[in-house]
Amino acid sequence: MTAVGFRAQLVDEIRQYAAALADSYRTDEPVYTKTRGGRIKLVGVHAEQHDGLLVQLDDVAVHGVTSSDDVAGARPVPQSRPPGTWEAVALGVEIDAEVAGWCDVLGLPSRNSLQADVRQLAGAAGEPRIVSDDQAAALCRAMRSWRTRAQAQIGWTRDPYRPRATCPVVTCGQPGLLRVDLIRRAAYCIGCQSVWDDVDGSIRVLAEHITAQTEARAVTSVRLRSGWSGHGGAWTQPNG
Ligand SMILES: [Zn+2]
Structure with a gap:
């Protein structure tokens, strides 16, 4: 592949990660019904708006998550946040610092919003005079890491089953983890x-x-x- 083609592919990848992190998106779920004859029939499409990963991460960090365990009242934890929330806070702080570091290195003024800064980094990636090929490759790795870590953190903290059982690892052995x-x-x-x-x-x-x-x-x-x-x-x- 030519250097230009490779660069274009990097920029494309960077923009996909940036969009996943910073932009809201819409999903269309088909809605089906069963006819009297027992056949499945498409009756419509349910559209739903979702926040980008950074907003979702912030949501988990600020509001925590409620679990059905807590609601049941058997294990009341007044005003407490689930432990996973602190990991979301830590990750949010980390991404924020890394994004600010990138803006600083590239001489981009901070836009006072993490989402806006992620978007302007993706925009700058298309400008070889601002972002060198090496920098573009490094930025792509950074974006992928932010995307993957945010996804994992949200996935693990959003709606997991939280058994009261203890952790079976002998050196850990704590309940509720x-x-x-x-x-x-x-x-x-x-x-x-x-x-x-x-x-x-x-x-x-x-x-x-x-x-x-x-x-x-x-x-x-x-x-x-x-x-x-x-x-x-x-x-x-x-x-x-
Ligand atoms: Zn454990």
Whole structure:
């Protein structure tokens, strides 16, 4: 590929990341109904407006998330934020600082809005006199990292299943730290950063662990903990 073509591809990629971070977008969900004959018929399209990732991240950071666990009243946490919220705050601060650093390096005046600064960085990427090829490549990596981290943070904190079970990693062992994404079949401990997923089948072992604790509350965590050693590596050391 020519240098010009490569640069154009970089700019294109940068603009896609910037749009995901800073721009709101619309999704159109088809709405179906079942006819009396039992057939599925398209009846319309439900349009929904979504915020860009940075606004969503800010939302998680500022307002936290409510979980069905909290509403149930069994574990009231008045005025507390879920622990995951602080990670969202930290990530927001980090991205903010990195974006400001990029504006500074490129001599762009701050627009006083993170979204506006991300957009102006993407705009500047198309100007070789402002952004060199090396800088464009580095900016692309930075944008991708902001996008991926924001996505992961929102995904993990927005609507995970929060079992009351303890983390099965022996060195962690705290209750209330597990976050389970039922759709992705993956789980994460916000305490020790351990990850369970379907790649190595560890998510099934975790599911059994959660089920056992949920169904047999009377069993003490000490007894369960002593039983974990038999499950092998996935439980005793973070694999994330
Ligand atoms: Zn843990």
